[in-house]
Amino acid sequence: MSENIAVVGSGAFGTALAAVIALAGRSAVTLVGRNPALMEDLKSERLHDAVLPGISLPDTLEFSAEADAITGASIVLFAMPSQAQADAARQYGPYLAKDAVVVTCAKGIERATGNLLTDMLERELPDHSVAVLSGPGFAADIAKGLPTAMAIAADDIETAERLAQAISGRTFRLYASNDRIGVQLGGALKNVLAIACGIVEGRGIGDSARAALIARGLAEMSRFVVAKGGQADTVRGLSGLGDLVLTATSHQSRNLRFGIALGRGDKTDPLQGALVEGAFAASIAARLAAELKVSMPITDAVSAIIDGRLDISEAIEQLMTRPITTE
Ligand SMILES: NC(=O)C1=CN([C@@H]2O[C@H](COP(=O)(O)OP(=O)(O)OC[C@H]3O[C@@H](n4cnc5c(N)ncnc54)[C@H](OP(=O)(O)O)[C@@H]3O)[C@@H](O)[C@H]2O)C=CC1
Numbered sequence: 606m607s608e609n610i611a612v613v614g615s616g617a618f619g620t621a622l623a624a625v626i627a628l629a630g631r632s633a634v635t636l637v638g639r640n641p642a643l644m645e646d647l648k649s650e651r652l653h654d655a656v657l658p659g660i661s662l663p664d665t666l667e668f669s670a671e672a673d674a675i676t677g678a679s680i681v682l683f684a685m686p687s688q689a690q691a692d693a694a695r696q697y698g699p700y701l702a703k704d705a706v707v708v709t710c711a712k713g714i715e716r717a718t719g720n721l722l723t724d725m726l727e728r729e730l731p732d733h734s735v736a737v738l739s740g741p742g743f744a745a746d747i748a749k750g751l752p753t754a755m756a757i758a759a760d761d762i763e764t765a766e767r768l769a770q771a772i773s774g775r776t777f778r779l780y781a782s783n784d785r786i787g788v789q790l791g792g793a794l795k796n797v798l799a800i801a802c803g804i805v806e807g808r809g810i811g812d813s814a815r816a817a818l819i820a821r822g823l824a825e826m827s828r829f830v831v832a833k834g835g836q837a838d839t840v841r842g843l844s845g846l847g848d849l850v851l852t853a854t855s856h857q858s859r860n861l862r863f864g865i866a867l868g869r870g871d872k873t874d875p876l877q878g879a880l881v882e883g884a885f886a887a888s889i890a891a892r893l894a895a896e897l898k899v900s901m902p903i904t905d906a907v908s909a910i911i912d913g914r915l916d917i918s919e920a921i922e923q924l925m926t927r928p929i930t931t932e
């Protein structure tokens with residue numbers, strides 16, 4: 606079935622998603638941003654050099670700076686940062702079609718409440734189905750048409766399958782899931798673990814330490830997901846292990862680069878204010894884990910380092926001298 610799709614949020618990921626879905630050619634796609642001059646430029650130049658340098662955007666992609674551009678869409682992707690999703694729901698909610706499905710594409714947890722983004726969107730948009738798209742895929746890779754695979758989860762598998770069919774194309778493949786909790790927490794928590802891996806790299810303490818962090822990080826992600834009602838199997842899939850491996854090893858990752866800067870003790874901001882979702886998620890996840898009595902020593906350490914409560918040498922000492930236990 607052909608769908609009408611709106612992607613709200615004209616940053617790197619929103620633009621890449623809109624481009625790849627438009628290229629698939631099965632659905633009408635509109636990218637909705639909030640800067641009218643930028644949207645006019647994108648329409649005429651077909652380039653978004655600020656976030657996807659040198660990548661041409663398809664001729665079939667429509668652009669708008671008007672919230673009412675989403676009125677005809679059956680699927681609306683929210684591709685702004687986690688902490689902006691609630692504002693966006695309030696701004697765009699009144700323009701949603703009655704049966705529109707809203708898909709959050711952000712990787713985080715609502716800071717003010719500790720709510721999962723799908724729970725927050727259901728709170729703000731009670732009349733709409735809410736789904737989540739997450740997994741390993743850099744915006745630039747997706748927009749260049751490199752092969753990428755991610756997960757899309759809805760409360761019922763039929764909706765997830767419909768969304769996967771509508772959004773997938775020859776280079777961008779979505780796997781359907783009914784585990785919204787597992788899929789979104791994988792995306793939020795892997796960013797924190799990628800910061801930890803960056804710290805290891807910046808400190809120069811070795812690839813063996815990185816591998817240990819990936820494996821033990823996956824174990825704590827799994828404990829947290831299960832405690833929140835998600836599935837351990839999801840954690841072993843694209844949105845958990847897949848995205849953790851990508852983000853913990855690729856210098857394209859802002860979270861990894863942020864961790865490298867912390868590990869090196871850089872005083873200037875090498876990311877120049879770029880979005881680092883894990884820097885928000887670390888303290889929220891650590892707080893929720895404490896409430897749930899789930900042990901998350903790596904997440905706790907990253908949170909304490911970012912807050913300035915622990916220095917990196919102490920964090921390494923603490924992690925290495927925890928009681929010896931079974932895997
Ligand atoms: N970049 C990537 O490779 C990937 C990113 N993601 C996730 O996607 C999310 C967005 O990341 P990314 O695109 O990289 O970030 P960017 O910083 O590139 O872009 C964020 C965009 O969100 C827009 N925005 C902010 N607040 C609002 C709002 N209230 N309403 C509408 N638009 C808003 C900004 O608009 P303006 O320009 O007007 O400020 C900006 O265009 C993050 O959660 C990230 O983890 C997921 C997978 C891959």
Ligand SMILES: O=C(CO)COP(=O)(O)O
Pocket residue numbers: 712740741742743796799848851852857858859860861880881882
């Ligand atoms: O989530 C991503 C890739 O899957 C993007 O990672 P960064 O936000 O760390 O750049």
